[in-house]
Amino acid sequence: MTGRPSRRQLFGYAGAAAAGAAITGGVVAGDFAALGKDNGNGNGSGNGPAVLAADIDSYGDHQPAVAAPSPKHAELVALNLLGGTDKAALGRLMRLWTADIVALGAGRPAPGDTAPELAVPGVALTVTVGLGPRIFILPGLTSFKPGGLDDLPVMSHDRLDPAWSGGDLLLLVGADDAVSVVHAVRRLVADAAPFAKPAWRQTGFWNGTGPDGTPVTGRNLFGQVDGSGNPAPGTPDFDTTVWSADGPAWFRGGTTLVVRRIRMNLDTWDELTRSEQERAVGRKLSNGAPLTGATERDELDLEKRDADGRLVIAENAHARLSHHSENDGRRIFRKGLNYVQDTGATRESGLIFLSYQADVAGQFLPLLARLDAADALNEWTTTIGSAVFAIPPGFREGGWVARELLE
């Protein structure tokens, strides 16, 4: 944050109807304060009761949604550049999007909003912008590509559909309210029309809030607690896992995002017994604890054997194969969004798997290859979409997304 208080901190947005009122809604104690977390620019705990659900500050060293809890509702849109969009045009788009992101994130209509009443505060709306590998083919950008930022090789279990794969740009919009997500996406895509057009869209949902209102890891549609092994935001482990510290200077504080659309066969999964389901992952369905432990955060005991001498966490259990101790210490920060795709009466269910890491090739790819070769879950999961994006660092007041790359 800059030292100067922003308009948003002094005032809420007085909409046209409420113009004249000095102080109105839209200004709240930080979301992270309310959740007992710290996003790096809040003061950790609010001075008073939280007001509304809370907005997340658009400004900071990093794009804020990466380390934030998963939103209840989210949409990803991949866009491909139009023919005439060069480096300078991309800069105009990023300035345009930044102004939209700042306004919408504060609960104000985007500039030129055609449905301004749909912009509301208190929904924790975030927008994350990503740049696909092909951006770095543009003249003037070829020497600025983050190392290892390439489309992933096709895995043996992949059944990739081009309709869910690739993309030059990514918008990941999240909020605790689906209307707000749809509205923000509509504005951002409309404003991008002179520069880029959508290639695919994926909508997902996640419940990261426990019955008592505290943050929880959340569950995928198999019923598994999903994401227990993550490094915790705010820890050195998280920082070294996620934020780029070397490579091109513009990318310091950025990260990479892998998007995998994973179809889940719930019909055959449901035919398993509960213990078979737990063995496939190596964790208990009840609370996500390792089969060798009692609580979700207990460390896995990968050596433990049962009375018959069998490994309690099986050789091919997902939790074992993806554990950093089995991967030369390589870690990722993974999030998920459940999805359903309905065609008439037919429903497909799955997970939009999101993995953040400083280096795709160095951290994610070896893990993916290992899981592809042996993961027990492969019997019930099929990856049908895959895309990779560089997530530029955050921006400050007066700055804009990827300015250090494009200016």
Next chain:
Amino acid sequence: MVAVALPLLVSSCGSEEKAPVTQAAASTPGVIVEDAWVRSTAGAKDTTMTAAFMSLTNPGDTDIKLTSATSPAAGLVQLHEMAMKDGKMVMQEKAGGINVPAGSHAHLAPSGDHVMLMELKQSLKPGDELPLTLKFSDGSTHDLTLPVKAFTEEEEHYHPTPTPTPASSTTPTPAS
């Protein structure tokens, strides 16, 4: 809109920003300009004129006026308001400029006060950018770069015609 108590506003700031709001006001920080944009001339009958919009916030304790605006892209820039004349809404130059009341906002928005750009040197397409300089009564100036956006405005506001344009002119930008 939900009104919130003043002390809470400060709690969302970083630790170095705990100065009370009143202190910020005393230092007369000037007008804060946000959410500025300019309407594309694409599809307009007269592509030599358009309007710019924005939100102005005055955190100080004295009213400040937006007194003038200039742009290298326009031969003439005026501050306009919409007013009822003979039962009809018309656009006219706003005498004395646009006031931004102390501790409050002025919203420049379609069908309301706006910065009128005339004698444009070229048409403005969505995706273009337009430089605009604002001058305020406290002596401050703001150099802005405005995005050009598509927006379907009530056409007759800017281009009065004897017969109103067909209903199609009020169709919003296609949803995406």
